[in-house]
Amino acid sequence: MTTTDIHAPLVHAPIAALIVDAAGVVSFGNAAAATLLAEPDAGALRNSLFFVWFCEDDAETLRQMFDVFFKVPMETRGSWSRQMVLNGADGSCPTVTMTLAPVAGEGGERAVVYLRNMTREITAERRFSQMFETLPLGVVVVDGKGRIAQANAMLSSQFGWKVEQLIGQPLDMLLPQRYRAEHGAHIAAYAAAPVARVMGTDRDLNGLHRHGREFPVEIALTRFESSAQPLYMAIVSDISHRKRSERALQQTNAQLEEFTYVASHDLRSPLRGIADLVTWIQEDLEGTDLPDDVVHNFERITQRIERSEQMIDDLLSYARAGVRDSRMQRIDPHELVEEALELTAIPEGFEVDVDVQGGDIVAPRAPLSTSLRNLLSNAVKHHGGTQGHVRISMREEGRFAIFTVEDDGQGISPENEDRIFKLFHRASPKTDGDGVGLAFTRRMINAHGGMVTVQGRGSLGGASFEVHWPRILLRENEDDD
Template sequence: MTLAAHPTTQMHAVLQHAPIGAVIVDTAGMVSWFNAAAAETLGEPNAATLRHSLIYARLSESEAENLRQLLEQHFAAPIDTRTRQIGLIAADGTAQVVELTVAPVPNEYGRYAVLYIQSLTRQVTAERRFVQIFENLPLGLIVVDGRQRIVQTNASLKAIFGYAAEELVGQPLDMLLPDRYRDAHGRHFVGYTAAPSSRMMGSGRDLTGLHRSGQEIPVEIALSKLEATNQPLFLAIVTDISGRKRSESALQQTNAQLEEFTYVASHDLRSPLRGIGDLVTWIREDIGEDNLTTDVRHNFDRIALRISRCEQMIDDLLSYARAGVRDMHMERLDPRELIEEAMSMAMIPDSFSVEIDIAGGTLTAPRAPLSTSLRNLIANAAKHHGDRSGRIRVAMREEGRFSVFSVEDDGKGVAAGNEERIFKLFHRASPGTEGDGVGLAFTRRMINAHGGMVTVQGHGPLGGAQFEIHWPRILLREFDDE
């Protein structure tokens, strides 16, 4: 732009290409000069319109008054610089926050001042985003200073401990700790501030926080140092793990009860069954085979068969209990070989045709539980088919971190509403077939114990039931570390 000669022409040349906006105004607030960065910040497509305009026109009434006072103070004592944040309205009507610094113009003291304008839009936007993330994160966040005083918390933290914001800010951090932890926590905090690092707190130990009600809450806490210019600040990320602890406790109780039950079944039930079997044998011998009528002999055979089935049920229950333990022996498995192995053990009748479709590579997994699961599903496809002959399709594909094995048939399928019920212990999908209803429950328990899942579609593409095993080919850390 072409400007008239001015005593501060040399200053103009210096500021013309500065990355920060610069505007020279007189005592009335009239713009006498500006640089390109100022025009861009003010959103002026026609920069020439800025010259000889009032700087106050870019401000709201209250902000204009703030700037007038700032300039009056400056011209009254134009030696020092003064800085203030104000809201500015750009030419297109958008509002933004800027930082204004008023400085004297060399050789023009008392007549002109230079306003350095720096847009804080990006900074304000970043701060707002941080506040939104901080406040809405579904984890408890708490910021403390070097004296262990609470500086800031978010909604989740307040919900975890049952406090309002005004009850926490400015208070000592140990108000959220049970009494027995407070002395040790103070020492640990001092040690952490001396060598801060991002880490989990109390690794390997159960930690609890103190709720406003006086109850203790099981928590996990991660610590990190925050960058701060005036004082050290530290961030604690608090997770309420009450639900997880309840689930773990319930699972432990269930497993303990199951172990107790299977112990009773294997010892206290098997022994009486054998005793009954012996008594039946002795009675039969005492009567003599020649004296047994056809009906009596048939009844004795029925008793022996039912004793055998009860013993088999006990064995199945023991297998079901053991199915909850993961097999740690990992192998590199070829899916086709695995399926063919399972098929050979399932003993499919020759009247059934079996199709294998592989669309995935090898996987690392324990052979026994995966092979057993496939064998059970393939055998069920024939046993519960509904006809003496049919078609079975076994396929494998990769989906995310899982290898997905599907077993489907063209039989009668699974009735609507029974998709989950068939996985229950002692539920028999087909009352007319052999078995005690443990097979599918055993299969699901074994698959779940290894981080997978099994589902069923009552009527799949072939018309009959379609079972899918999602087996992890990429293990999560929780399984790798066990």
């Protein structure tokens, strides 16, 4: 085999390649080798000593390996690989995998050395290991038989086992006994179609602590790339705190609704009795010439009874507003805003601007429409003038549709920006109402995964309300059924 025949396939090879003799003298190097060794060109490698690119200890090891390699008969030589650290001419020290392979012909006096830069792979592995260990979620890697191949410190903490106690054990040791019979079938089904997915969002899924205590979890599954056998990675989230919060919120809502119903029943009866007494007194005095102040007081009593009854109705609405509406539908925001404007009594002296920039929303229509109507009505009622400017707009930001309702009215003082959302708080004693409207609106928006905020002085000069409403349906917002 001629020198040209040996060099030709290596010249443009993407991996660094050198041809060396038994003494380690380089007779050829390709461009990839020159780049790896930080030499100006491939020609600069010729007649250089291969061993000088390694530290003294590694160089001595390589000389001994070369001696063994070249002493054995050509027909019995095999390739071997070793990982070492190079000393580049520019001071770089890349970790490489070095493979020594025989060259056919020429009496076996030369060999090919392939050098593969492993720096990126090693850096990636190191970063993954750091992330794996420091991730604030439990992570476990299992093989196709469901045995634990790797686990991080957080998983160890969650389940109460030391990491070394988990390795090699069946994954179902982390599951309550009632789940284990079906676990093998689930592993096999997932291995047949390993699509990344989340378990435990639509049903209860529990993990088993070492001491027998069960706790709720969510698990994200994905295939873990491996050059050997297939591996699968599970990210385990302990959702005990979230479940406790959900139960506490459900209990609070239930207690609030129960209290409201009882209070409304107990309050309506005496109010009706007072109203009846006032009516009977007026009937008894019919035909009597009453002073104007007495007539006025009767009217005031009637108005206050009606206002109290309205307050009871508002309390019931407020209690119901904490219940999530699960009737999802696709909503055109342009139609939604037009509907809200049509159903709101906007005085003739007010100019209304509409600016909707965004696509459809998947949400329950009634609570979103009601929230916008309440804010539009609020903008007019608390404007402070008979003529004004109101603007309602929408834009998309992440997974939220952001509706803005603003006006050019008297605005809201900074100290009242938080108070106006409190139950029975009124922005001004001069305005009608019992101070439930904004509290009702916020409670309804929050119940559906949204948020409402206010800026006392917006771009128009008056109050500016922003509603962040989820425009994309998430699993946690789906109906539990």
